[in-house]
Amino acid sequence: MMYRLTVLLFCFFIVQSAVAEQKAQSQLQISTPVWPGFTNADGTGAYADLFQLIYPKDQTELVWHFSNFGRAIHLVQQGKHHMVPGLSAYESGNEHQGLLLSAHPFDFDLIVAIYDPTHTAPPQLELLKQHKLAWDLAYDLHLVLGLPEKGYEVLDIKQGLELVKNRRVDIYLAEKSELHQYLKGEGAVQLQPLRYQEMLRDPIYLAFADNESGRLFKALWDKRFLSLYKTGQLKQFYQTYPQLTLPNLH
Template identity: 20%
Template sequence: MRAWCFCVLLGLALNAGADSVAGFTASHIKMVNVVAPEWPEFTNKDGTGLYWDILRAVYEPAGIRVKPATAPWNRALKMVTEYRVYNAIVGETRDTGQPLIYPRYAIDVEYLSVVYPLRAGLSWKGLDTLKGKTVGWLKGYDVLPAAQRNFKLREFRTTAEGVQWLQQGKLDLLIDEWDAIQLALEEAGVGMDYFEVQDMPNGRDVYVAFAEGPVSEYLISEYNRRIPELVASGELQALYDKWQVGEIPAQVKAILGTVSAQ
């Protein structure tokens, strides 16, 4: 516990020092610390995965080493926004209310899954299915803005907790990433034969989101500069092809047409 506190305090001191130094140059930035939950093929714990590869392609040509780490979502978010142990978190959406700043380009499109028990006898009609029901998603996810919620929302802290609530009848439907749902069901020893799974109708662009500060502003400018280069060279498409997961966001695909027209 003492070692963890020391690391947090050290991270705070380093970030405070970096943010307070006026006129720093890119030569001061040798490493970017990035955190995300462990998502298979996207952010593997061993440092492999689509997102880690994209970040290396962005930063390492500029002499900035990417240091990836994995942690559960809520803890990872706090490590970026409150404790400043990491420079950025991967997989955040815009307008979450968190003290984060974003690059111009998203890194992926996320389609969340909706799971509900077969015994409920629901007929899937898109978002209309949620009306009047008790719906659960991870705390802080903000899947749908408050103005669009015609249902009762219960936020859970872990997907495992959400699955437990679904089994206990405390939730009618659960919304989360499919990989997380599948893992939670497996760990609970529950088969998919008892559930129906549907995709949310609209995908959400997700980003690499950075802690506020001048260091992040430089890292974002480098990200914005490099993504069009990776699109034009075909390197970005090659990374998506390599991992066979994820989806290049429409705003990023549009870069190719812009580059070709120049």
């Protein structure tokens, strides 16, 4: 009798351990800045809904960790979180170290140049290197835009706009959707008298930790993203979010 009880208890603890392990594996730890409309502080937004479409709620729990972009990248590089969205294929080697990019981009950044027309002529892509530039921390836009060196890195859009207004820099480079979302918010620095000019569209990817869990989540993403693209479900999803651009995978 005692032997049977011991075996039953042993089996119970094995099952409990397996259930606990399965539960831990079903949590996708996402490291990201708060991008209003995309990754909101309450875990909602266009990207949040896209991630839940790829990783169904009954299979995967999305766990959000918010910080600035540079720290979000480093936490995934260190293997502390599984995934960070929004990396360009042009990021520096240091930014990509310890990371695995998704097989396909999932959106595009439309880079705009914000300037004061009373001080600076309408920007041209090939002439940007002649100007004093600024952009958000950890964005590596000098690689995307083919510039010889980094610009001044700012913490947020508010600081970037103020630098242009105070003529500390000639041009602040930002992502158009992020700029529009910021300008809609309460207490936002007004754009006027500044203007912006569209520069280029840069495809962006998800970056996964280069470890066993990260590779598993990447494989699931790549497989399901392509599958939903072929069935037309992704196209239907993207049509409900005008701030997103579905890449052409053909």
